Amino acid sequence: MKQDELLLDLPHEAAAGAAGGEDWSEDTAHRTNEPEDALYLDLDVWAGPLYLLLDLARRQKVDLRQISILALVDQYLEYIDQADALKLELAADYLVMAAWLAYLKSSLLLPKEEQEEPSAEELALKLQLRLQRLGAMREAAARLMGRDRLERDVFLRGAPEGLRIEHLTRWKCDQYALIEAYGRVKARTAPAVHMVRDRPVMSLDSALGRVSAMLGVTLDWMELREFLPPHAEPRLRRSALASSFVAALELAKMGRAELAQDEIFGPLRLRRIKA
């Protein structure tokens, strides 16, 4: 199967080189009416080996399904010979196709037991199927082009008035968006009122009072944390710690207390200095 594809694909890959000449304009009616015995040498009209084969097949004047591949191969090879005799420059893909067809022919003539896979019959049948398909499409194209075509055979109105289209915009907005917008406006333009939030704090004054009162009770060292209100919520506790620390410094500055700390970040202790 692989080999088959490779071989069958070779010609059209090679045809890539000749692709420039592939787009010519050509009258299909003229082609099909060509007399059978014409010498087919105007290479210009062939797009590639498959086309050439198809045209050769057409000249057998039989259904493509009954075409003799062997006869076709002979015709092709003969054609190439003739062209060569006339010293026409043959595109490489024509020669590749010729070589492949010669191989196909010899395989077809060989006894079946000696054949490799895929068999010559398979290759021949596939070639035949390809030609049928290409033939069908060429015919379809010709019939399509021959239809009553717009702007050639039939015409649309030359100057249509056109249908007027009025574009209306339907605006969309919902109740929430409306109310929210109003809230936004009011909030934006409301006079700025700064609300100070009620926070649990211990002021420096009350810390000072509390620390000095507690220092009066004992002469022993006390850790700073012992001065904090015992059941305070965490935020008040943080505030109290800060205020108490400042109060302790204040007391030390006034000479009423002394501070000690044994290590960095260690517990801070203080005790009263006797007056």
Place this chain on the structure above:
Amino acid sequence: MSMDDLARGVEAALFAAEEPMSAEALAGFLGDAPLAEIRSSLRDLAEHYSERGIRLVERGKRWHFQTAPDLAHLLRRESERTRKLSRAATEVLAIIAYHEPVSRAEIESIRGVQTSGGTLDVLMEAGWVKIAGRREAPGRPTIYATTPEFLDHFGLSTRRDLPGIDELRATGLLDPVEEAYDALIGDDEVVDPDDEDESGLEEGGRSEA
């Protein structure tokens, strides 16, 4: 319904022509047909089309097809697009709804931003706002009010159905923090209001300390 070939040719030629054609031009086009026959075909065709959706009419000796004048109203199509009202337009609409009738200057002073004339046009095009006269004040400014369609569209039976300031505050819609935050991060980004409150609180706390 059988037509002679000349009439068919005239009909097709006039149909396909890009401009009106005179009887002479048609005759030339149709293989030098006798003018009298062309004219007779034109009359027959005009008669045939007299009651139809299209007419064959003569203008300055030249003939052309056109649609029947009484169908002009049919040959208009309205295509609708739906568009979301812009933020600015929504604000203006809300202000009009809460304060109507209001002048443009009043709208601007409430919004705290200049309002482009296009915004009011859009609201009037939408059919939600109308001009409600002029204020008897210096300059006699135009004043605006909402329409019954406005109430319909927003599912309100009366303007009094709109929530009052207190209710707005209760729903958090007057929260200034949100507005400040909006202003900070730019427009329409919707933020989870819970997140917003919390971050607002912390920020406030820090700045106080």
Place this chain on the structure above:
Amino acid sequence: MSMDDLARGVEAALFAAEEPMSAEALAGFLGDAPLAEIRSSLRDLAEHYSERGIRLVERGKRWHFQTAPDLAHLLRRESERTRKLSRAATEVLAIIAYHEPVSRAEIESIRGVQTSGGTLDVLMEAGWVKIAGRREAPGRPTIYATTPEFLDHFGLSTRRDLPGIDELRATGLLDPVEEAYDALIGDDEVVDPDDEDESGLEEGGRSEA
């Protein structure tokens, strides 16, 4: 000759329209008339115009007026799009129309030659062929299909009107070679390939004859 207003409206709309119109589009234009009535008007109008110089035709579910084909000799002119196409282009167009959607590799495998990019461009520029997405296959190749303009231009009501398409389909000529081959020789994997081939060929030969 009196016509109902809907038929007159349909006639006028199609006459004035710059593009072919579907029954749905007409209904939209004509104040949301019932589709069934629009369709019945279209049939009546097509009947009315069947013998005249202009025709009402359906192309891919869209309708338009055009001149009668037998008057082509009077009106014929060459336009950009009717300039003779290269044979390559006409074949590629036919292959796309009969096989759509189809990839470039598939087109090339039928034609046996490479297709220059220009050929597809010409067809796309004419508005007859469009890219119809990608095939969900290795390499995700671009696939091509015909357009509504293709139907318009070649006077086809639907792709089923493509000349000979039923026959081509029935005879398997639209199937790929491999598939046709497998169908011919019988699909089963058989132990002895030589036998298989032989019988397959013979069978194929018989069924073809």
